[in-house]
Amino acid sequence: MSQRQKITIKDVAREAGCGIATASRVLNRSGPASAEVRDRVERAARDLGFSFSAIGRALQSSRSMTIGCLVPSLANPVFAEAVQGVQEALSGTGYQLLIASSNYDGEADNDAIATLLAKEVDGLIVTMVAPEKSVALKRACQHGVPLSLMFHDPIDGLPSAHVDNFEAAREVARRFSELGHRRTGFLALRFSTSDRSRNRYAGFHAECRARGMPDPALIELSEAEANTPRLLAEILSTLDGLSAVFASNDFLAIAVQKAARLMGKIVPQDLSVVGFDGIEIGRLLDVPLATIETAPDAMGRQAARTLLDLMQGEACIQQPPLPFNFRAGGTLAPPRTESRDDDQGATWPPSVHSLKTELKQG
Amino acid sequence: MSQRQKITIKDVAREAGCGIATASRVLNRSGPASAEVRDRVERAARDLGFSFSAIGRALQSSRSMTIGCLVPSLANPVFAEAVQGVQEALSGTGYQLLIASSNYDGEADNDAIATLLAKEVDGLIVTMVAPEKSVALKRACQHGVPLSLMFHDPIDGLPSAHVDNFEAAREVARRFSELGHRRTGFLALRFSTSDRSRNRYAGFHAECRARGMPDPALIELSEAEANTPRLLAEILSTLDGLSAVFASNDFLAIAVQKAARLMGKIVPQDLSVVGFDGIEIGRLLDVPLATIETAPDAMGRQAARTLLDLMQGEACIQQPPLPFNFRAGGTLAPPRTESRDDDQGATWPPSVHSLKTELKQG
DNA sequence: CTTCCATGTGAAAACGTTTCCACCTGTTTG
DNA sequence: CAAACAGGTGGAAACGTTTTCACATGGAAG
Numbered sequence: 085m086s087q088r089q090k091i092t093i094k095d096v097a098r099e100a101g102c103g104i105a106t107a108s109r110v111l112n113r114s115g116p117a118s119a120e121v122r123d124r125v126e127r128a129a130r131d132l133g134f135s136f137s138a139i140g141r142a143l144q145s146s147r148s149m150t151i152g153c154l155v156p157s158l159a160n161p162v163f164a165e166a167v168q169g170v171q172e173a174l175s176g177t178g179y180q181l182l183i184a185s186s187n188y189d190g191e192a193d194n195d196a197i198a199t200l201l202a203k204e205v206d207g208l209i210v211t212m213v214a215p216e217k218s219v220a221l222k223r224a225c226q227h228g229v230p231l232s233l234m235f236h237d238p239i240d241g242l243p244s245a246h247v248d249n250f251e252a253a254r255e256v257a258r259r260f261s262e263l264g265h266r267r268t269g270f271l272a273l274r275f276s277t278s279d280r281s282r283n284r285y286a287g288f289h290a291e292c293r294a295r296g297m298p299d300p301a302l303i304e305l306s307e308a309e310a311n312t313p314r315l316l317a318e319i320l321s322t323l324d325g326l327s328a329v330f331a332s333n334d335f336l337a338i339a340v341q342k343a344a345r346l347m348g349k350i351v352p353q354d355l356s357v358v359g360f361d362g363i364e365i366g367r368l369l370d371v372p373l374a375t376i377e378t379a380p381d382a383m384g385r386q387a388a389r390t391l392l393d394l395m396q397g398e399a400c401i402q403q404p405p406l407p408f409n410f411r412a413g414g415t416l417a418p419p420r421t422e423s424r425d426d427d428q429g430a431t432w433p434p435s436v437h438s439l440k441t442e443l444k445q446g
Numbered sequence: 447m448s449q450r451q452k453i454t455i456k457d458v459a460r461e462a463g464c465g466i467a468t469a470s471r472v473l474n475r476s477g478p479a480s481a482e483v484r485d486r487v488e489r490a491a492r493d494l495g496f497s498f499s500a501i502g503r504a505l506q507s508s509r510s511m512t513i514g515c516l517v518p519s520l521a522n523p524v525f526a527e528a529v530q531g532v533q534e535a536l537s538g539t540g541y542q543l544l545i546a547s548s549n550y551d552g553e554a555d556n557d558a559i560a561t562l563l564a565k566e567v568d569g570l571i572v573t574m575v576a577p578e579k580s581v582a583l584k585r586a587c588q589h590g591v592p593l594s595l596m597f598h599d600p601i602d603g604l605p606s607a608h609v610d611n612f613e614a615a616r617e618v619a620r621r622f623s624e625l626g627h628r629r630t631g632f633l634a635l636r637f638s639t640s641d642r643s644r645n646r647y648a649g650f651h652a653e654c655r656a657r658g659m660p661d662p663a664l665i666e667l668s669e670a671e672a673n674t675p676r677l678l679a680e681i682l683s684t685l686d687g688l689s690a691v692f693a694s695n696d697f698l699a700i701a702v703q704k705a706a707r708l709m710g711k712i713v714p715q716d717l718s719v720v721g722f723d724g725i726e727i728g729r730l731l732d733v734p735l736a737t738i739e740t741a742p743d744a745m746g747r748q749a750a751r752t753l754l755d756l757m758q759g760e761a762c763i764q765q766p767p768l769p770f771n772f773r774a775g776g777t778l779a780p781p782r783t784e785s786r787d788d789d790q791g792a793t794w795p796p797s798v799h800s801l802k803t804e805l806k807q808g
Numbered sequence: 809c810t811t812c813c814a815t816g817t818g819a820a821a822a823c824g825t826t827t828c829c830a831c832c833t834g835t836t837t838g
Numbered sequence: 839c840a841a842a843c844a845g846g847t848g849g850a851a852a853c854g855t856t857t858t859c860a861c862a863t864g865g866a867a868g
Contacts, residue, residue, distance in 0.1 A: 090508075092854055103818035108856060115857095116816060133585075138565040139510060140854030142501045143823045146452075150544075150565075157530060159743065164526030168519060171547050180565060182512075183545045185533050203500045203512075203542060223495075313730065335727065342730045365697065368675065368704045370732040381521065454824055465848035470826060477827095478845060502824030505853050 091134045099128035111136070142204070151207040151391065152182045152200035154193065155234075156277075162333070162361055162380045163211065166234055169384025170209055177392065179206070188213060188277050194220040201227065207391045209384075211235045213277045215242075230394040234387045235280055238402050243394070245386035248405040249280050252376045253287030255410050256330050256358050259374075261295040263418045265328040265356065268292065269301040271340065272332040273310050281332045284360065288330055301326065310336055316343035327356060327419035334359035334366050334375055341371070341415065352417035362411055374413035382406055453496045461490035473498070504566070513569040513753065514544045514562035516555065517596075524695070524723055524742045525573065528596055531746025532571055539754065541568070550575060550639050556582040563589065569753045571746075573597045575639045577604075592756040596749045597642055600764050605756070607748035610767040611642050614738045615649030617772050618692050618720050621736075623657040625780045627690040627718065630654065631663040633702065634694040635672050643694045646722065650692055663688065672698055678705035689718060689781035696721035696728050696737055703733070703777065714779035724773055736775030744768055 097107040102121055109115035110125040111134075117125075128134075142148040153170055155163040171181055182205055184196035190213040197220035200208060207230040215221055216239050224231060225242070233244035260268055270288055272281040285302060292300050301323055309315045320329075320343055331337035337359030341351050349355050351371060359366060362377030386403055394400055459469040464483055471477035472487040473496075479487075490496075504510040515532055517525040533543055544567060546558035552575040559582035562570060569592040577583055578601050586593060587604070595606035622630055632650055634643040647664060654662050663685055671677045682691075682705055693699035699721030703713050711717050713733060721728060724739030748765055756762055 090854090094854080097818095104855090105818055105820095105857080106816080109817090112856085116814095118816060121816080135560070135564050137854050139501060139504045140823095141856080143505050143825090143853085144855045144857085146823065148501060158520065158526045158533065159523075159530045161521075161523045161526065164520045164523065167526075167545075168521045168547065171520065171545070172549075180561065181545045183529075183533070183543045185530065187534075198497070199542065202497050311726070335730075338727060338730045341732075345732070364673070365700060365727060368697075368700045370703075370707070452824090456824080459848095466825085467827075467848055467850095468846080471847090474826085478847090480846060483846080499824050502853095503826080505823085505855090506825040506827085508853070 090137065091132045092137070092140075093134070095132055096125060096128045096134050099132060100124040146204070147206055148204045149178055150180050150182050150203065150205050151209065151388075152184065152197075152203070152205035153209045154184045154186065154196050154200065155211045156188045156213070157185050158183075161363065165380040166211075166384035166387075169381035170388040171384075172381070173385040173388030173392070179392075186212065188274060190214050190218070190277070194218055197221060197224055201229065205229065207231070207395050209234060209387045209391055214279075215239055230391055232387045232391040232394065234383050237279070237283065241400065243390050243400050243402045245383045245390065245403065246405055247378045247383070247408045249283035250287035250290075251405075252360070252378075252408045253284040253330070254291035255408075256376065257288050257291030257295065257297070257300075259358070259410065259416065260328045260330075260356070261292075261297060263328075263356070263416070265419050266297050267301075267326040267328075268297065269303055269323055269326045269329045270332070271303050271305060271329060271336050273305050273307070273336055275302070275304040275332075278332075284330075284332050300330070305336070310339055313339060313342040313346055316340065317346040320344070321347055327354075328416075329355060329357050331357065331359050334361045334363045334373060337373055337375065337415070338366070338369070341373075352415050353420060356417055356419070357415040362409070366413070367411075371414035373411075374416035375411050377409040377411045379406060452499065453494045454499070454502075455496070457494055458487060458490045458496050461494060462486040508566070509568055510566045511540055512542050512544050512565065512567050513571065513750075514546065514559075514565070514567035515571045516546045516548065516558050516562065517573045518550045518575070519547050520545075523725065527742040528573075528746035528749075531743035532750045533746070534743070535747040535750030535754075541754075548574065550636055552576050552580075552639070556580055559583060559586055563591065567591065569593070569757050571596060571749050571753055576641075577601055592753055594749045594753040594756065596745050599641070599645065603762065605752045605762050605764045607745045607752065607765065608767055609740050609745070609770045611645035612649035612652075613767075614722070614740075614770045615646040615692070616653035617770075618738065619650050619653035619657065619659070619662075621720070621772065621778065622690045622692075622718070623654075623659060625690075625718070625778070627781050628659050629663075629688040629690075630659065631665055631685055631688045631691045632694070633665050633667060633691060633698050635667050635669070635698055637664070637666040637694075640694075646692075646694055662692070667698070672701055675701060675704040675708055678702065679708040682706070683709055689716075690778075691717060691719050693719060693721050696723045696725045696735060699735055699737065699777070700728070700731070703735075714777050715782060718779055718781070719777040721777075724771070728775070729773075733776035735773075736778035737773050739771040739773045741768060 093104055093107050097104045107125050110117045110122050111129060153167060155167060158164045182203060184200060186192035186196055193212040201224055208224055209232050211234045215236055231242055233242055235246055236244045237246060238244040270285050275281045288300055316339055329340055331340055337357050340357050344351050344355050351357055359373050359375035362375050366373035366375055383406060455466055455469050459466045469487050472479045472484050473491060515529060517529060520526045536543060546562060548554035548558055555574040563586055570586055571594050573596045577598055593604055595604055597608055598606045600606040632647050637643045650662055678701055691702055693702055699719050702719050706713050706717050713719055721735050721737035724737050728735035728737055745768060
């Protein structure tokens, strides 16, 4: 706690016996300087332990060398990995990452963007609740701040690093169908605040229809229900008769297995489960989890690279969606034969929400 | 992409027909102003869509309202959660989080701190490879920047939000011992770059000794070995005869189970496994993982609160270590009786590293 | 010997704030 | 009625940079 006040380039210039401009030129190698002066300045800077003030620089150049990143929460490893990917793509470019998280709150989203904007970030990488409705995001656009999205489908000409959730979910329906499943469920944790979940449901729903399966049951869980196997089991038991469940993320899928065990059901014989995200741990489980593999870190990297291009003034080009991959696993198998062909007989509980109308159609 | 240039307080003042100083006073409610002028200024600011430039403010007040945070990697959920905790504690204080990650590289650690310092962060929250040796960290100290550590044991009077890894590890040894285990192993992924791993080993080792058990086998894994069950199985099979393994994190512990299955061993009958961290998923597994529960988010929150106090000028007080909790689970059981009492007979492979000397003694 | 140019150099403006100070008005006090 | 004071107000300095511009100096070209 010794030296409380900072050493500026003025101090260096004084110590070296030259003008400020010269010191700046030497230290930045941005202009001519005699060997002798160069030497004095460099020595002075070293002796004094000088380093440039990024703030002074930012003010004068109106480039903060900072890029802002907004995600719902770092407690979700998917977003955390994406941010790590951004970090990696940024390393070596001189840009720093200013982070904000909204806790899945649309209001907080707007505040966060406003704050980031006030800090004059040179670019923005964003995942939020409702990008298409966010006034703050619109303002950022008009403001001319380069912008790139993550996880969202591209909107309004804004580039986005994403996977095609709709297509990926169709793939899951296809697998279910091919194995002979008919009655399925879709489990989501934050359906209303996650366009990803909604797109997945839409794709799943569309493909089920296309294959003549009954509409999947949509089950939206609360945080508590998702984390308490007993509660989850209760919910699942109200939906007796389904042979396969598509969980909108891997954690949920694992929770479903636990709940199934509690109910005395065996995965996959009594219930097939497929997750989403492809977290590493799924592979190491007793019964490896069938899931859609995605690469959040690659998403972060792509978002960052796109943003860097944009900041270079390059035209905004939307990259194709990042690939996903269906990972086979022990949690997916054909249904028990006896429950195969009784579609017509039983009354089938309707979807919890009926939002088939406002769903994307592919 | 319309309005590329910014609106400054000057524009507001001109629009309102008053001086800059007055505009500033009105907008900050920091001084007297007539009702009429106040009105004009506020209207002007609204009409123009003015917002303060954090950079201009930072330059003039020499407070950037930014705090820097360095962690090894956000791909590790433990650190990601901690950062999320920091984020939460900071929300509403007006401080933003500037993030850096080092990828477990000590050199990168130093660079990152230097960069953060150049950005004139008002405080620093740090988890790094070797805080006790870092010159950059020392410089930050001398520079007078408020500092708080996470995950590390307190050093040099720097406060740290941490759990007592040594004690927690002793707890594991105690559990093993009470169940009758004697030959144990300690698995670590990044032993050389993680003081946490080292402290855990030290505590585990110390308690094993204290209880008259043979020294635990120390097994340091490469990234590849940890993620490839086959490789891990090979390694484990070279250490035949041990009945219990303490993995330095839960992911490793789960990998060990997978490897054991590959070897035809049954957990916990043939091999007990205890992890560390207490990730949520461990609870949902087929065989719930026995582990030491910690709360990374609480660590982040504590680190942030301590830092805020420090920045208020309060004296630096070291909080007691955060509590840990032994979570019982299906992966821990007494060893098979036949392998109980043959200590003296067999030759026991020595620890991979023999660092018993430089280990913390409690 | 002049003219020109290259090279090295420093003063000063600009970036967007906040704050100190001085200057106005009126109004209250002696 | 003069003096002191309070409330409003704006000019200008400061924060740490970079960059423009102008001024030197010297050597080469005319």
